[in-house]
Amino acid sequence: MKDVVAPAAPVQFDMPISEMIWDAKYRLKEAPTKGPAAEGRNLAVQDLTVEDTWRRIARALAQPEKDADLWEERFYDALSGFRFLPAGRITAGAGTDRNVTLFNCYVMGTIPDSMAGIFDMLKEAALTMQQGGGIGYDFSTIRPQGAPVIGVGSDASGPLSFMDVWDAMCRTIMSAGARRGAMMATMRCDHPDIERFVDAKADAARLRNFNMSVLITDPFMDAVKADADWDLVFNGKVWGTIKAKDLWNRITTNTYNHAEPGVIFIDRINAANNLGYCETIAATNPCGEQPLPPYGACLLGSINMARLVKNAYESNAEICLDELNDLVRLAVRMMDNVVDISNFPLEQQRAEAQAKRRIGLGVTGLADALLMLGLRYGSEDAAAQTEAWMKAIARASYLASVDLAKEKGAFPLFESKAYLSSGFMKGMDDDVRGEIAEHGIRNALLTSIA
Structure with missing residues (x-):
């Protein structure tokens, strides 16, 4: 009679919470196609x-x-x-x-500075989040609040207003599944709306589904060290001038008080990037560990x-x-x-x-x-x-x-x-x-x- 080899004992989780997380998030469970459980209960x-x-x-x-x-x-x-x-x-x-996607991290395409382009990007974000991907966006490409909108006789509402739309989308997609949606918003340190961006999380009810980070450039840090003026620019036009150190202090104060925004030393990232010869990075995934191109x-x-x-x-x-x-x-x-x-x-x-x-x-x-x-x-x-x-x-x-x-x-x-x-x-x-x-x-x- 041949020896019977007992099957290996199932793995014991170190802690009950580990098994609970596996069961809730990663264990494969499928809804029956018929019978009393077909409704997914x-x-x-x-x-x-x-x-x-x-x-x-x-x-x-x-x-x-x-x-x-x-x-x-x-x-x-x-x-x-x-x-x-x-x-x-x-x-x-x-x-x-x-x-579903097997990728955790995405940065979306560059947002065009037009109503149609902005909402095309919103659709792409929704489709990506629906499959489980976390997303990052650079909102620096949207014209600042108060800029004229040629042809319709009105002023632009600015990137923060469109971020509110993204936030509502994320909240809606999140409600359709068990996994919480996640997004990263970045903005260049020389965008005319950067102060509004930095202050945004002072309102505890606003932009709850976003992490936010300022794209810090080498010239900005040089200006901070020199206590120099700093121009706020969009499409080659200077919209205002502030003290670089004042903006830096504003960033750090908000980070201390509200844990937002973070900072991304974007010039350092692009200089170190293995693919600097074929891509330019302006955003990261929601947790910031993956700088990615469009x-x-x-x-x-x-x-x-x-x-x-x-x-x-x-x-x-x-x-x-x-x-x-x-x-x-x-x-x-x-x-x-x-x-x-x-x-x-x-x-x-x-x-x-x-x-x-x-x-x-x-x-x-x-x-x-x-x-x-x-x-x-x-x-x-x-x-x-x-x-x-x-x-x-x-x-x-x-x-x-x-x-x-x-x-x-x-x-x-x-x-x-x-x-x-x-x-x-x-x-x-x-x-x-x-x-x-x-x-x-x-x-x-x-x-x-x-």
């Missing part, structure tokens, strides 16, 4: 355990591979034990028949550092760098495949994603991992250890993407000389730069701390 559970969720994701993300069965098992191994955590849109949507999209995923610690709390506690490297390489491959299997609300978003194949691999569980190694979060030793881990992840990510380029081809807009001349890539290790120069790279950008 009781959903049929498809993911009986979290292992079923991992299997569903692994199978879906392996579909673009030539040997899908092989990669399904490898991807499942990366997911098991919560070692690699794909972002929520992937966890909730991969391997289902739902018409119609840009990025997916997210995290290495769970705490799950990689060996001999936790002992004197020989460590993270094995070989295991970290292998897990990063699997994560990069999984996330690259998401670009090919995901739905996109708009064709412009699909084209942008597939032309650049940007992904955002980050970490979670960092503070726990440091504690397991006996390092106090925020200490110099912890900062040094974090820097070493982050460099290892960046190197592994970029080299994994080079290997994918050898196998599947570089991203379509790759230009070796321009790419390697970007601010970020100038600081990359020489061996990694050499590999990219010789073989190209599959993903234009790879890392992000969400």
Whole structure:
């Protein structure tokens, strides 16, 4: 008689709230098509355990591979034990028949300064949010309050009034599903309505569905340091002049009092961007970790550092760098495949994603991992250890993407000389730069701390 191998025990969640969140947000449940539950009051559970969720994701993300069965098992191994955590849109949507996007982060197209163009952009935002994408917009392109509207004999209401319309749309879309809508609004520090933008969250009932950030330029910071005047400009016309330091103090005071607005050092972002030769960034996703161009999209995923610690709390506690490297390489491959299997609300978003194949691999569980190694979060030793881990992840990510380029081809807009001349890539290790120069790279950008 053959030995009977007992099935592996289901994973036990560390805390009840973890299981509650999985059950409420990520566990696959489908409404029956007939019977008393057909109205959706009781959903049929498809993911009986979290292992079923991992299997569903692994199978879906392996579909673009030539040997899908092989990669399904490898991807499942990366997911098991919560070692690699794909972002929520992937966890909730991969391997289902739902018409949803697997990308968390979007920045929408440039808003035209016309009534028709503005409401076209509102429609695109609604379609994107309907599929679960968070969105960012730069409202600097809309003429300021009081500007003449040629041909109709009236004055413009300004970008803040249209942001109110976006806010109402987001509230409506949110009411249609379980996931709260999220938006980012940005505005240049030299827009004539910037003071109104900075003060907007002083009204606690206004723009509740927006995060807001001021696009800070290098010349503005120079003017702040010099206590110089600062011109407010739209379409080449100076609408007013204020003290740069007064605007800076206004920003920081509102941030202290109302937690808004944030600041985005937009010139620094564009100077460092790997793709500065083919795109200009003016906004981010709702939480600010993904600066993106018009119609840009990025997916997210995290290495769970705490799950990689060996001999936790002992004197020989460590993270094995070989295991970290292998897990990063699997994560990069999984996330690259998401670009090919995901739905996109708009064709412009699909084209942008597939032309650049940007992904955002980050970490979670960092503070726990440091504690397991006996390092106090925020200490110099912890900062040094974090820097070493982050460099290892960046190197592994970029080299994994080079290997994918050898196998599947570089991203379509790759230009070796321009790419390697970007601010970020100038600081990359020489061996990694050499590999990219010789073989190209599959993903234009790879890392992000969400």
